[in-house]
Amino acid sequence: MESYDxxxxxxxxxxxxxxxxxxxxxxxxxxxxxxxxxxxxLGPSMLGFIEETDFLVKAxxxxxxxxxxxxxxxxxxxxxxxxxxxxxxxxxxxxxxPLIGGVVCYEWFFKNxxxxxxxxxxxxxxxxxxxxxxxxxxxxxxxxGKLKGKVGTAVLGAAVIDDILGIIVLxxxxxxxxxxxxxxxxxxxxxxxFVFVVVIGIIFHKVFVKMDVIWANHRRLAIVSLSFCxxxxxxxxxxxxxxxxxxxxxTGLILCNILNLREYVAKKINIMNYMFFAPVFFSSIGIxxxxxxxxxxxxxxxxxxxxxxILSKVIGCGLGAKLFKFTNNEALCVGVGMVSRGExxxxxxxxxxxxxxxxxxxxxxxxxxxxxxxxxxxxxxxxVMNKEPxxxxx
Numbered sequence: 001m002e003s004y005d006x007x008x009x010x011x012x013x014x015x016x017x018x019x020x021x022x023x024x025x026x027x028x029x030x031x032x033x034x035x036x037x038x039x040x041x042l043g044p045s046m047l048g049f050i051e052e053t054d055f056l057v058k059a060x061x062x063x064x065x066x067x068x069x070x071x072x073x074x075x076x077x078x079x080x081x082x083x084x085x086x087x088x089x090x091x092x093x094x095x096x097x098p099l100i101g102g103v104v105c106y107e108w109f110f111k112n113x114x115x116x117x118x119x120x121x122x123x124x125x126x127x128x129x130x131x132x133x134x135x136x137x138x139x140x141x142x143x144x145g146k147l148k149g150k151v152g153t154a155v156l157g158a159a160v161i162d163d164i165l166g167i168i169v170l171x172x173x174x175x176x177x178x179x180x181x182x183x184x185x186x187x188x189x190x191x192x193x194f195v196f197v198v199v200i201g202i203i204f205h206k207v208f209v210k211m212d213v214i215w216a217n218h219r220r221l222a223i224v225s226l227s228f229c230x231x232x233x234x235x236x237x238x239x240x241x242x243x244x245x246x247x248x249x250x251t252g253l254i255l256c257n258i259l260n261l262r263e264y265v266a267k268k269i270n271i272m273n274y275m276f277f278a279p280v281f282f283s284s285i286g287i288x289x290x291x292x293x294x295x296x297x298x299x300x301x302x303x304x305x306x307x308x309x310i311l312s313k314v315i316g317c318g319l320g321a322k323l324f325k326f327t328n329n330e331a332l333c334v335g336v337g338m339v340s341r342g343e344x345x346x347x348x349x350x351x352x353x354x355x356x357x358x359x360x361x362x363x364x365x366x367x368x369x370x371x372x373x374x375x376x377x378x379x380x381x382x383x384v385m386n387k388e389p390x391x392x393x394x
Contacts, residue, residue, distance in 0.1 A: 006055045010280070013050065016042055017279040028378070032282055032342060033371055039286015040367070050287055056280060061244070063281030064347050066273040068245040069229045071163065071344075072252015073266045087157030090320035094158065094338055095130040095165050097316035101308035102126030109301045117357070120173060124357040127169050128349055128366060129309050132162045133342025137377060141337070146385060151330055154321060155337040163344070167249055170348055171242045174355045186241070193240040197232075201254040204228065208254075212261040222268035225255060243351050285346050288353065289363040302365035309369045310376070313338045333384050340377040341370050 020038040021031030042050040050056075106122035115121075137159075141152045171190055208225070215221045229251040236247030256262055318335030326334065349366045352358040358366075 006053065009050050009053070009056065012042060013038070013283045014276070014279055017283050029375060032346075033374055035279055035282035036286045036346075036367055036371065039283035040289050040291065041286070042283065043287035043289065045289060045291035050283075052284065052287055056284055056287075059277060060281040060284040060350070063273060063277030063279075064245055064350055065229065065233050065248040066226075066269060066277055067281070067347060068248040069226075069252045070266060070269060070273070072249045072254075073256050073262050075163075075253055075256045077253075077257050084157070086321075086324040087154055088161050089323060090154060090158040090317050090334060090338075091161035091165060093320040094132070094313055094317035094335075095162055095169075098129035098309065098312040099123075099126035099169070101312045102129040102305070105301065105305050105308055109297060109304075121357050123173050124352045125305070125362070127166065127173055128345050128352070129305075129312065129341075129369070130162070130166050130169065131341050131344035131348050132159050132166075132313070132338050133340050133344040133374075137337040137340060137381060141381070141385070150326070151333045151337065151385070154326070154334050158317065158320075158334070158338060162338070163249070166344070166348065167243075167246050170351060171246050173357070174243050174351060189240045189242065193236060193242050193246075196235075196240075197250045197254075200232070201250070205254055205258070208261060209258055212258050216260060216264075219268070221261060222265045225251075225261070225265045226269060245347060245351065281350070282346065285350065285363070285367070288360060289367050290360045291364060294361070294364050298361055298364060302368045305365050306369050306372055309341065309373060310339055329384065333381070336377065336380045336384055339373050339380070341373045345370050 016038040017031075017035040020034030020041075022034070024031055024034035024037075039050075041047055044051060102125040103119075103122045106125040107119075110122075112118045137155055141149075141155070146152055168190075171193075172186065211221060211224065229248050232247035232251045233244035234247070236242045237244040255265065314332070314335035316335070317338045318331040321331035321334040322328075345366065349358060349363070353360075353363075
């Protein structure tokens with residue numbers, strides 16, 4: 001007899017993530033923190049109400065694809081052009097230091113010379129630390145009236161480039177997760193994929209511009225756009241061996257500067273995703289978090305990883321800013337603004353879990369990094385930004 005337990009599981013997940021999300025908002029934190037806590041509470045480590053099933057895994061995958069599609073849509077290419085080379089260097093150094101720090105931290109605690117995938121697993125912890133989620137930073141700067149200032153512009157531009165660099169590194173690392181795959185083949189696939197994206201992007205950008213004129217604010221425009229996202233995600237994974245979220249992110253980039261389409265499609269997909277798929281995704285991370293496997297070694301690793309996560313972004317991005325004549329306090333503001341990992345780190349961790357690059361016992365450390373960096377970023381940012389003058393035009 002067919003089981004309908006998944007309906008009850010969904011109901012519990014949706015209600016729990018919403019309640020915990022609202023509680024998070026009451027203490028001025030993003031709802032993603034509440035959703036993570038809800039997953040931990042519902043999962044095997046705590047109450048044991050929900051277990052991971054094939055249905056939840058697939059629904060979670062759709063959620064992460066939609067999140068990356070929306071991230072691409074939200075990319076402001078004009079802002080990226082404005083900050084240009086400075087943002088690129090800030091993002092590059094701000095990604096390199098966490099990557100190195102993550103590798104060193106993993107190898108210090110868990111180095112296993114008998115595991116041929118040991119260094120790849122260490123690299124993946126580094127990749128998780130390269131992630132940046134600036135949604136909290138953006139809201140904090142907006143509240144303070146400093147979003148349009150030198151620091152705000154640099155943080156936004158660097159965050160966009162940081163996402164792109166992270167996607168590229170994620171693609172390379174996950175490609176090496178299968179030891180039977182040759183490195184040159186992986187690199188060829190990556191190059192071919194980006195060539196494919198450029199060609200498809202040029203063609204379909206023009207197609208969607210015409211659609212935007214003909215079907216302005218019609219539901220069919222959102223449906224066609226989402227279908228295009230799923231198709232590119234499928235092609236990336238199946239034909240190029242690249243993470244499906246890479247295809248989703250670049251779909252958003254292709255459509256991000258078609259203003260009317262971008263706003264309409266983002267609005268429609270946001271409703272569907274945040275009512276259903278995103279809560280399933282965020283709670284699934286909590287459900288995977290094995291607190292019962294949290295021993296003294298994992299606890300120590302978690303604390304050290306957290307310290308590296310914070311300092312590597314502050315120092316790396318701050319150093320990049322200093323190279324472009326930012327004052328000491330401006331550079332510090334840029335570094336602090338890039339600390340929050342948020343949902344981006346969770347997305348990367350989820351892909352690592354799917355590729356067999358993360359031990360389930362590692363999830364407490366990742367959740368700690370996500371929660372703490374999300375909590376402290378607005379606090380630290382307000383402290384350091386109070387020394388900055390109010391920018392013109394706010």
